Amino acid sequence: MSTVTDWSKPEAAANLEKSYASLTSQHQRSWTLSNLPPSPSDNVLDLGCGPGFLLADLASRSASAHGCDPSEAFLALARARCGSAASVCACDGTTIPFDDETFDKVYVVQVLLYCEDPLAIIQECRRVLKVGGSLCLVETDWNGLVCSAPQALFEEVKKVCIGTFLDPYMGSKLTGLLRKTGAFTINKVSTFLMESHDDENSGEGNWTTNWVFTTAPRKLRAANEQELLRRWLEEMEGQRGRGELFACLHRILVTAARNS
Numbered sequence: 001m002s003t004v005t006d007w008s009k010p011e012a013a014a015n016l017e018k019s020y021a022s023l024t025s026q027h028q029r030s031w032t033l034s035n036l037p038p039s040p041s042d043n044v045l046d047l048g049c050g051p052g053f054l055l056a057d058l059a060s061r062s063a064s065a066h067g068c069d070p071s072e073a074f075l076a077l078a079r080a081r082c083g084s085a086a087s088v089c090a091c092d093g094t095t096i097p098f099d100d101e102t103f104d105k106v107y108v109v110q111v112l113l114y115c116e117d118p119l120a121i122i123q124e125c126r127r128v129l130k131v132g133g134s135l136c137l138v139e140t141d142w143n144g145l146v147c148s149a150p151q152a153l154f155e156e157v158k159k160v161c162i163g164t165f166l167d168p169y170m171g172s173k174l175t176g177l178l179r180k181t182g183a184f185t186i187n188k189v190s191t192f193l194m195e196s197h198d199d200e201n202s203g204e205g206n207w208t209t210n211w212v213f214t215t216a217p218r219k220l221r222a223a224n225e226q227e228l229l230r231r232w233l234e235e236m237e238g239q240r241g242r243g244e245l246f247a248c249l250h251r252i253l254v255t256a257a258r259n260s
Helices: 010-020 023-035 053-059 072-085 118-128 151-162 170-181 207-222 226-242
Strands: 043-047 064-069 087-090 103-109 129-140 184-194 247-258
Touching: 010 072, 010 207, 023 053, 023 129, 023 184, 023 247, 043 053, 043 118, 053 064, 053 072, 053 103, 064 072, 072 087, 103 118, 118 129, 118 170, 129 170, 151 207, 151 226, 170 184, 170 247, 207 226, 207 247
Parallel strands: 043 064, 043 103, 064 087, 103 129
Antiparallel strands: 129 247, 184 247
């Protein structure tokens, strides 16, 4: 049975919405928009809009904002969040329901690691972008995950956790995929550190706490790894009590202009 996350399930969508409401995720969205800010005259697309946080930000800064996602659970959350400020529709990314050269900017954030054919999705983004329009890709390469857990325990837990992605190493492949299309000029590559200190927020706003004590345990439970979960929580709760807890991860951003 596949362990790749099924985002059609309302519980999975609600869990991601809660994670994306965190302070660290808010900072990441601000970083994304600072690297490719929409202008007030832009028509923009958020492909794989999820619960609609970035889409709402785009709608407040552009002339017209549209979101697409294959998950009806996500679309319901995005509609509730954005209201009439943005339009949303169902789409799996391989066939975007808009005409050629519709958009000034297209954003694809934390999407391609779940996709069977990321190149096809990038090529479809190229189709709906205007010539000279910009594409923003943001992904994670889970090789970059760092954690204070003992190495053997960390590797066991990491193996289970990255099993929920089709390609957990997508972040390192973005520039190669763009070059393969022959249709983009890469403008910028940047990284964002997903990490938070206890003095920032010790609760749900803290990415480190959330990943160690919420996300990883949820994935271990789903995989029926109860003994591994017990060992993980025992170790990490001990580290938290001693002030030793640490985890971080890089998001990788690439912006590119359609040149043909």
